[in-house]
Amino acid sequence: MMKLKNKTVLITGGSSGIGLALSKVLIQKGNKVIICGKSNEKLLDAKKIMPQIITYQCDLSDSQQCSDLARKITAFHPDLNVLINNAAIVNKIDFIRDENVVELAEKEYQTNLVAPIRLIKLLYHNISAQDDSAIINITTGLIFAPRVIYPFYNSSKSALHSFTQTLRIRLKDEKTKVFEVMFPAVDTPWHKGTPPKIAISAEAAVSEMIKGLEKGNTEIKVGGAKMLYILSRLAPSFALRKVNEIQ
Numbered sequence: 001m002m003k004l005k006n007k008t009v010l011i012t013g014g015s016s017g018i019g020l021a022l023s024k025v026l027i028q029k030g031n032k033v034i035i036c037g038k039s040n041e042k043l044l045d046a047k048k049i050m051p052q053i054i055t056y057q058c059d060l061s062d063s064q065q066c067s068d069l070a071r072k073i074t075a076f077h078p079d080l081n082v083l084i085n086n087a088a089i090v091n092k093i094d095f096i097r098d099e100n101v102v103e104l105a106e107k108e109y110q111t112n113l114v115a116p117i118r119l120i121k122l123l124y125h126n127i128s129a130q131d132d133s134a135i136i137n138i139t140t141g142l143i144f145a146p147r148v149i150y151p152f153y154n155s156s157k158s159a160l161h162s163f164t165q166t167l168r169i170r171l172k173d174e175k176t177k178v179f180e181v182m183f184p185a186v187d188t189p190w191h192k193g194t195p196p197k198i199a200i201s202a203e204a205a206v207s208e209m210i211k212g213l214e215k216g217n218t219e220i221k222v223g224g225a226k227m228l229y230i231l232s233r234l235a236p237s238f239a240l241r242k243v244n245e246i247q
């Protein structure tokens with residue numbers, strides 16, 4: 001069971017979409033919430049809605065900025081006990097036609113995979129010294145069946161899933177719990193105004209995530225992600241076809 005009250009929580013990418021909705025709920029529940037994001041404007045907008053939120057501007061794909069953030073968090077918020085690796089990017093790619101795919105791959109892997117690993121490594125010492133501490137990694141139902149238009153996004157999140165599984169085993173005798181939340185399509189700015197028809201609201205996604213955490217589920221498959229998981233186990237080729245037909 002994971003109690004989400006009186007915690008100090010760092011949510012990467014807390015200035016938009018799911019991270020922003022999560023920040024609102026966690027503040028309402030009486031937690032101290034720290035967020036980071038690339039755009040200072042979005043961080044200021046978040047602060048307008050939630051004056052008590054603590055913000056740090058940081059490009060997590062830049063190793064130096066990511067390490068600087070960890071240093072500031074350790075210095076100014078030694079009570080940090082929950083890290084939520086939520087920030088991510090996605091590129092729609094035609095691997096054969098597009099020219100700059102390797103650069104896009106590097107950026108996606110740095111943001112979606114290396115930054116969470118770096119933050120965990122740099123903040124673990126601090127987090128693990130606190131009671132009731134947790135690391136929560138955000139992934140997607142697409143780790144079970146990848147979409148062809150997102151070749152690096154699927155694979156960066158699959159790698160994060162695999163890393164999360166091994167981290168959970170490594171920490172099984174430690175106080176810090178390791179969670180993963182797999183979201184289905186969620187209607188956020190991520191989809192640039194054209195979310196898939198099946199997308200659920202950020203509020204519904206966050207509410208299911210919190211229910212799962214409070215129950216103590218370590219792998220929380222939200223909404224359609226659960227169905228995709230089952231389908232990918234029972235009929236993998238069918239699941240792959242269906243996921244690539246989503247409009």
Ligand SMILES: NC(=O)c1ccc[n+]([C@@H]2O[C@H](COP(=O)([O-])OP(=O)(O)OC[C@H]3O[C@@H](n4cnc5c(N)ncnc54)[C@H](OP(=O)(O)O)[C@@H]3O)[C@@H](O)[C@H]2O)c1
Nearest residue numbers: 013015016017018037038039060087088183185186188190
């Ligand atoms: N929306 C979906 O359909 C969906 C489905 C499954 C899983 N997810 C997962 O849910 C999480 C949140 O997605 P969302 O839909 O809420 O996306 P979103 O609205 O685009 O928000 C992404 C957040 O990440 C931050 N971010 C991105 N790159 C960053 C970087 N290099 N450094 C620091 N911050 C960075 C963004 O800040 P800036 O804009 O300032 O860079 C923003 O705050 C992601 O992990 C995503 O993979 C989403």
